[in-house]
Amino acid sequence: ASFRRIADTDHKVGAFLALNEDGARKQAAELDAQLASGGERGLLFGLPGGLKDNMVTEGLRTTCGSRFLENYDPIYDATVVQKLRKAQSVTIGKNNMDEFAMGGSNENSAYRPARNPWNLERVPGGSSGGSAAAVAAGQVYFSLGSDTGGSIRQPAAYCGVVGLKPTYGLVSRFGLVAFASSLDQIGPITKNVEDTAYVLQAIAGHDERDSTSADVNIPDYLSALNGDVKGLRIGVPKEYFGEGIDPQVKEKVLEALKVFESMGAVWEEVSLPHTDYAVAAYYLLASSEASSNLARFDGVRYGVRAENPANLLDLYRRSRSEGFGAEVKRRIMLGTYALSSGYYDAYYKKAQQARTLIKRDFDQVFEQFDLIIGPTAPTTAFKLGEQINDPLTMYLNDICTIPVSLAGLPAISVPCGLADGMPVGLQIIGKPFDEPAVLRAAHAYE
Numbered sequence: 028a029s030f031r032r033i034a035d036t037d038h039k040v041g042a043f044l045a046l047n048e049d050g051a052r053k054q055a056a057e058l059d060a061q062l063a064s065g066g067e068r069g070l071l072f073g074l075p076g077g078l079k080d081n082m083v084t085e086g087l088r089t090t091c092g093s094r095f096l097e098n099y100d101p102i103y104d105a106t107v108v109q110k111l112r113k114a115q116s117v118t119i120g121k122n123n124m125d126e127f128a129m130g131g132s133n134e135n136s137a138y139r140p141a142r143n144p145w146n147l148e149r150v151p152g153g154s155s156g157g158s159a160a161a162v163a164a165g166q167v168y169f170s171l172g173s174d175t176g177g178s179i180r181q182p183a184a185y186c187g188v189v190g191l192k193p194t195y196g197l198v199s200r201f202g203l204v205a206f207a208s209s210l211d212q213i214g215p216i217t218k219n220v221e222d223t224a225y226v227l228q229a230i231a232g233h234d235e236r237d238s239t240s241a242d243v244n245i246p247d248y249l250s251a252l253n254g255d256v257k258g259l260r261i262g263v264p265k266e267y268f269g270e271g272i273d274p275q276v277k278e279k280v281l282e283a284l285k286v287f288e289s290m291g292a293v294w295e296e297v298s299l300p301h302t303d304y305a306v307a308a309y310y311l312l313a314s315s316e317a318s319s320n321l322a323r324f325d326g327v328r329y330g331v332r333a334e335n336p337a338n339l340l341d342l343y344r345r346s347r348s349e350g351f352g353a354e355v356k357r358r359i360m361l362g363t364y365a366l367s368s369g370y371y372d373a374y375y376k377k378a379q380q381a382r383t384l385i386k387r388d389f390d391q392v393f394e395q396f397d398l399i400i401g402p403t404a405p406t407t408a409f410k411l412g413e414q415i416n417d418p419l420t421m422y423l424n425d426i427c428t429i430p431v432s433l434a435g436l437p438a439i440s441v442p443c444g445l446a447d448g449m450p451v452g453l454q455i456i457g458k459p460f461d462e463p464a465v466l467r468a469a470h471a472y473e
């Protein structure tokens with residue numbers, strides 16, 4: 028049914044870059060056989076799922092939305108892929124994305140832009156736009172996305188589905204092609220909060236192959252969904268309703284807060300005073316880390332290689348010039364510049380200091396509040412082509428998601444109504460590793 032749905036819809040939506048048709052049928056047949064011989068059902072038994080194309084899959088093409096990796100068939104599975112298999116879900120294919128997860132509209136995919144199933148003239152968001160579009164279009168029950176500065180939450184908001192960025196370190200990054208290692212985090216995109224809890228349960232947990240993986244006990248996320256938000260204290264940051272917020276988005280978020288009130292929660296306006304510095308700090312830090320992480324793409328070890336190089340430098344130069352798209356090059360140049368000697372203190376170090384202040388803002392609010400709630404993005408999905416030539420405007424879409432990433436906190440986006448026919452996302456932010464509170468509130472609201 029999943030492949031049929033994809034055949035019927037994906038020529039319009041563009042959510043998949045590769046399909047795992049033979050592999051999936053084989054996997055499904057194995058599950059049937061196991062069940063027939065009295066085996067137990069795994070947590071995600073038989074559920075068709077997608078994977079953003081930056082998670083490596085043994086023998087299944089993994090492009091990261093880039094020409095550079097157009098011929099790359101990995102020789103191993105990412106930890107999340109192994110965990111999904113153990114939970115007995117079936118991998119349907121690899122979802123479209125902005126090249127190397129850099130972008131917020133999917134228009135930076137080197138192959139084709141994914142489109143928003145609610146309105147094909149609009150973007151699905153990004154960079155996990157293919158994952159969100161696939162779930163919204165009913166092609167799969169869930170997909171894994173990755174979120175560095177909003178790339179799970181913002182596309183989930185634009186496509187009217189649920190997306191969770193877990194606490195940094197909760198889900199292993201082993202086998203996730205790195206964009207910005209101190210920020211990257213894998214998480215589920217699903218139709219509802221219960222499904223998110225199931226998928227999170229399957230993929231969370233310590234992994235010795237990822238040195239930043241957190242060694243914490245994994246709670247039972249499903250039992251957190253008990254509907255009880257009575258007495259819950261919610262902080263609502265005034266900075267998330269500033270310049271650039273669509274009045275209709277604001278109205279929907281305020282309506283959602285009324286729903287929380289009616290369930291016995293209380294909310295108050297709070298301040299996260301360093302929010303203004305978040306976008307600048309993020310683009311310096313993420314680009315710096317990216318410039319270093321992407322150094323491995325040299326035309327020798329992975330992917331495409333320029334033809335007939337004159338010498339080694341020519342091989343590097345032409346492979347990288349031909350393999351990377353414009354946005355990736357922009358970030359590599361920005362990051363290399365910010366890290367270069369003489370500029371390090373002025374840019375990278377300053378950005379790290381701003382990151383600390385942003386994290387402290389959250390710590391202070393969490394001394395008095397259980398959760399922070401606001402919009403996921405200041406607007407609904409914009410039209411394809413509308414922002415692609417204006418990177419700064421594109422960067423500002425992430426104003427509500429980036430601070431959370433810099434602080435490493437868990438946050439979910441849940442649908443909270445429509446504005447001019449397009450979905451609006453409500454963002455619920457929690458304390459580190461307090462996914463249970465985030466999921467409980469999101470589930471009670473939804």
Ligand code: GLN
Binds near residue numbers: 129131177179
């Ligand atoms: N839009 C942001 C960027 O382009 C976030 C990307 C992400 O979270 N991967 O960097």
